Amino acid sequence: MSGDPYDPERFRSLGHSFVDLLADHLAATANRDGPVLRWQEPAAKLQSLPPLDGTADPEAPLALLQRLLAESNRLHHPRFVGHQVDPPLPLAALLELTGALLNNGMAVYEMGPLQTAMEQRAVDWMCRHLGFPAGAAGVLTSGGSIGNLTALLAARQKLPGDAWRNGLSQGAVLVGEQAHYCIDRAARILGCGEQGVVRVPADDQFRMRAEALPAALWQAEQRGRKVIAVVASACSTATGSFDPLPAIADFCRDRGLWLHVDGAHGASYCLSPKHRHLLAGIERADSVVWDAHKLLLMPALVTGVLFRDGRESYAPFAQEAGYLFAQDPRPHDRGLRTLECTKRALGAMLYTSLRAVGEAPLVAFLDHSMALGAAFADLLQGAPDFELACRPQANIVCFRHRPEGGGDLDAHQRALRQRLLQDGRFYVVQAALPQGVFLRTTLINPRTNVADLQDLLAVIRELAAG
């Protein structure tokens, strides 16, 4: 690219080419053209890409775009049934383009005035759907890991002693054994070490056993720990299991403990009248994390960190004395409440997308994903050579193939997963569960149907035989 890299007409022309190629990509994947993923070994992939040598190459943008389209994991392909990352609504990607070009940093209101208002509206919408009362508030941040860390910082600050000012090492979180690894990470970032993570056992559906909470609390106290929070999953990552929120909330109320719900994946189901019961009790949480880039079909990363009492949203980074003295000192200056200082226009993307498409297509998608999970489980239960890890509670289904003649089942699933990866017709992942290694699918594409899943089983049988 020689000449002025800001030239509006060059941008216009290149922009049209990008949009056309991306539209073609959407059309091809919708039609199931080609594989989900063309596998290449990491070393060979790196080798195929020249190092940056400082020279300019005007052909690079379109050439590299074409490589990205050909070599990415194609999430819009209905046979992407792997990780819980969604095929984004194309409109949302256009908002990302807009947000990136305008680059309004949003730490303070004037660095993104309309973007700030959009974030406030999007956060209000999330709080309302959770069933939070008036006065709830929160922020959008860059992903669930950062969101959970932010919520736990608020919880830590609620303990006596002002941890922000005076430090704290003898903290602990009580968390289900099936929780996402970022909860363990957050506790260790806070300086609590492995003794600061007290695992609560799960039942045979991989849900936290609420009746084991008193023992976990006792264990934390025996270790001389102050409990920062009880962390419930709604739902868990590996199997999509919903912890029993009402019983956990009762326990937290009785013991005066902060309840944080990691709803990164499952909180979106509160939009569905049919499935919202799975989240009953979430309105009693002190804080909730909700990823819009999972089941709200936004691109990564856009996560709500939501507080039932909105004043707590100032607690995570309590160095600003304003927090101590005012109720809601500067609701429009988002940087007081997020780990990011410069921040992307997450609210503009979420607000505009929701405004445009409304809730109905999202509810239809959520219900479809649930129905598909149940239908896939039925298929698997009806197949003598497959075994379900548990009846799915959401759109995540874990299962394993049981070949005739038996053998090492874990090794068999791992080998199958590797063959699926190299085959590319489907994208499937794996999970290590207490009973062994399982294949894991997330049904997160509105176009995936039962015929796709029947074909998946046929492909697995083919690869197992081959």
Add this chain to the structure above:
Amino acid sequence: MSGDPYDPERFRSLGHSFVDLLADHLAATANRDGPVLRWQEPAAKLQSLPPLDGTADPEAPLALLQRLLAESNRLHHPRFVGHQVDPPLPLAALLELTGALLNNGMAVYEMGPLQTAMEQRAVDWMCRHLGFPAGAAGVLTSGGSIGNLTALLAARQKLPGDAWRNGLSQGAVLVGEQAHYCIDRAARILGCGEQGVVRVPADDQFRMRAEALPAALWQAEQRGRKVIAVVASACSTATGSFDPLPAIADFCRDRGLWLHVDGAHGASYCLSPKHRHLLAGIERADSVVWDAHKLLLMPALVTGVLFRDGRESYAPFAQEAGYLFAQDPRPHDRGLRTLECTKRALGAMLYTSLRAVGEAPLVAFLDHSMALGAAFADLLQGAPDFELACRPQANIVCFRHRPEGGGDLDAHQRALRQRLLQDGRFYVVQAALPQGVFLRTTLINPRTNVADLQDLLAVIRELAAG
């Protein structure tokens, strides 16, 4: 938007409209049409935006885009001279569109194969420009605050005692009094409290006084603290001052301390043969943070967290035992080394942009920004009614207006800043320095010229008189 929100032809048509409106915006701002910012009070702004009510509005995307264009802080306008947030290269925004649509999550290689290779190449390029030796490595992450936290986690893990496993509260960082607030935040997130932040005094150019480091270390030890790291700024946020890296590096070498350089803003100057001397010594740092969304003209957020010894890049989240036993266990699985699990395609944007434009326009921009800082300082020194906070070392210039008749200078700058904000012809911020409140400008737009800055002074005089 009724109908299928994934319809490729609707995306194509809407995408072309978005590109055209954004191209028009680039043309208008390049021509200095209109104000930088149309000020509106936060409450009125929020009021102007309807709450989300769940209904669909097919007109919303273009209507809201037009509002975003009209009501954003227009960073591509050459008279945006406020915060250190850049006017992104339009090409980079197209890569954001691509990254958002493809949504390849990148925690593991197969969730973004080419994107991972691009990140590796971009990180290698950064390490090379810092002057790091072979074996250096790092990751891209979502912003400088998260980047600095990540680097300090690596430093903490280097202390005896395995803080990841066993916790740590009696840590401390030694940091210049002019460092960005996120360093203080990071130490408090780690549970070190306010005693864990030991401030090293600055000289009259706002640079850390390296000769004060022994006293700071003694102070930390008196408090019973283990020093996690010395954090140098290159450059500082408020005044763009470069801490003396060679002397700080000598101190760290002699005392066996981790040296972290927050180069969020200034590290990019290592690309310029003319100005790279400001960063002499950075190649001796154990870790460096470098924001590509400041002086590399990328959209927020894309930050390199770079380690002289690449093996240390596995230290921040050391729960993976692999870190302890292997040199570079899975260089292609980025999730082991970033706070984010799902991660945006930051490397694809940076690699493709650098490949397309090459280094020459960036070096020209960096040199221009420096020359403009010096020219603006000359203007201010030649004006009897203005006072410079210090001779700028980079593209950040702090100054204050001294009205005839004197009075409360701080209140005067604050009032002026508020009038500038509401006037909108320029965007300028303010900084609280030890000697009082100053107006603060960052010269970060390649199109800003000396005539713009002359006009800025004229506008300030006009507003001061009015």
